[in-house]
Amino acid sequence: MLREYGLDNKYVTTDDDTVYQLLSKRALERPDELIAQFKDPQTNQWVDVMAGEMLAQVRSVAKGLMAIGARPGTMVAIYSATSYEWGVMDFACASIGAVSVPIYETDSQKQADSIITEVQPAIAFGGDENHTHTLERIAEQVKCLRHVFNFENGALEALIDYGESVSEDELDAAIGRVRADDLLTIVFTSGSTGKPKGAMLSHRNFTHIVKNGYEILPEMLYDAPNRLLLFLPLAHCFARYIQYVAIGGYGVVGYVPDAKHLLADLCLQADVLARCAPRIREGLQRSFPEGRRRHSRAYLRQCRRPFRLLVEDDVGTQTPGTDDANQAFVLYEHRGLVLPIGPWPEPAVSRVWRSADQSGPRAFLQWHR
Numbered sequence: 095m096l097r098e099y100g101l102d103n104k105y106v107t108t109d110d111d112t113v114y115q116l117l118s119k120r121a122l123e124r125p126d127e128l129i130a131q132f133k134d135p136q137t138n139q140w141v142d143v144m145a146g147e148m149l150a151q152v153r154s155v156a157k158g159l160m161a162i163g164a165r166p167g168t169m170v171a172i173y174s175a176t177s178y179e180w181g182v183m184d185f186a187c188a189s190i191g192a193v194s195v196p197i198y199e200t201d202s203q204k205q206a207d208s209i210i211t212e213v214q215p216a217i218a219f220g221g222d223e224n225h226t227h228t229l230e231r232i233a234e235q236v237k238c239l240r241h242v243f244n245f246e247n248g249a250l251e252a253l254i255d256y257g258e259s260v261s262e263d264e265l266d267a268a269i270g271r272v273r274a275d276d277l278l279t280i281v282f283t284s285g286s287t288g289k290p291k292g293a294m295l296s297h298r299n300f301t302h303i304v305k306n307g308y309e310i311l312p313e314m315l316y317d318a319p320n321r322l323l324l325f326l327p328l329a330h331c332f333a334r335y336i337q338y339v340a341i342g343g344y345g346v347v348g349y350v351p352d353a354k355h356l357l358a359d360l361c362l363q364a365d366v367l368a369r370c371a372p373r374i375r376e377g378l379q380r381s382f383p384e385g386r387r388r389h390s391r392a393y394l395r396q397c398r399r400p401f402r403l404l405v406e407d408d409v410g411t412q413t414p415g416t417d418d419a420n421q422a423f424v425l426y427e428h429r430g431l432v433l434p435i436g437p438w439p440e441p442a443v444s445r446v447w448r449s450a451d452q453s454g455p456r457a458f459l460q461w462h463r
Contacts, residue, residue, distance in 0.1 A: 125144065
């Protein structure tokens with residue numbers, strides 16, 4: 095016999111619980127708090143985005159969408175890998191009631207054409223030159239598609255320029271008309287068992303599980319700051335959900351387009367929470383020396399290896415710690431420390447970590463040869 099377990103709703107959503115509200119509420123409360131990071135394609139360094147800065151950018155982009163004709167119910171196609179620009183566009187569309195229609199970045203022109211022909215978007219965004227050229231070819235046949243932008247070629251900046259003709263009062267009025275039961279997005283199935291089908295999801299479909307998640311798992315999702323390394327495609331509902339959880343719950347979203355350099359990205363992100371399928375976890379294990387052997391189910395461990403522990407005080411003086419050839423490191427906070435993951439090139443210094451409350455001296459590792 096099938097047994098079913100469930101919990102009563104801890105939070106009852108209201109008409110004001112929209113996706114945009116997750117960002118705006120946090121940004122108004124803590125405008126100077128880090129909310130997102132992305133890699134600069136030129137320097138390959140992480141760029142920090144504060145909550146107030148992201149909200150201002152979302153509002154400016156939303157005004158640009160309004161200036162080129164976006165209204166409640168207007169379809170906006172997004173054909174791109176996961177990126178910070180994708181996230182901004184997601185919240186901008188949500189703010190004014192436009193409906194985002196994500197297309198997997200791996201979809202072919204035929205698949206993208208099928209989705210666009212069905213939903214008839216007025217605006218579309220490509221993640222790079224290839225995606226944008228595909229959209230432009232489709233636009234020649236789908237006459238309703240009037241505007242095609244390229245994230246890599248200044249799409250957000252172009253919209254911000256368009257939006258200068260729209261006042262803050264006009265934007266606030268548009269935001270005020272959006273309700274939780276309004277259509278937020280149309281997400282198409284992958285098509286593995288037949289022709290992809292579009293699922294119509296409202297703001298409440300997402301905010302209900304986000305807000306109840308905060309109540310049911312507060313330590314994991316809301317109370318304690320955490321970092322989310324987001325490499326899942328935002329065309330997938332789960333990726334959208336965990337993005338909303340982090341943005342509304344005082345987390346930091348690290349946007350990366352794929353898992354090709356996941357190990358290096360994890361090295362550069364301390365105290366990171368990476369939601370991933372078992373195949374990703376297994377791939378990380380295989381990246382380690384002797385990584386094919388079975389490890390503890392509790393942690394993703396690096397195999398034991400000699401290291402030198404260095405401690406740095408507030409003025410930058412480094413003193414050697416105690417050598418320990420039997421220590422293993424884990425992905426997340428354990429016993430009061432946020433521990434790094436490796437290996438790094440030799441000789442190398444790891445990402446620093448601190449105690450869980452961010453106090454005490456910084457410590458980092460230097461591997462022996």
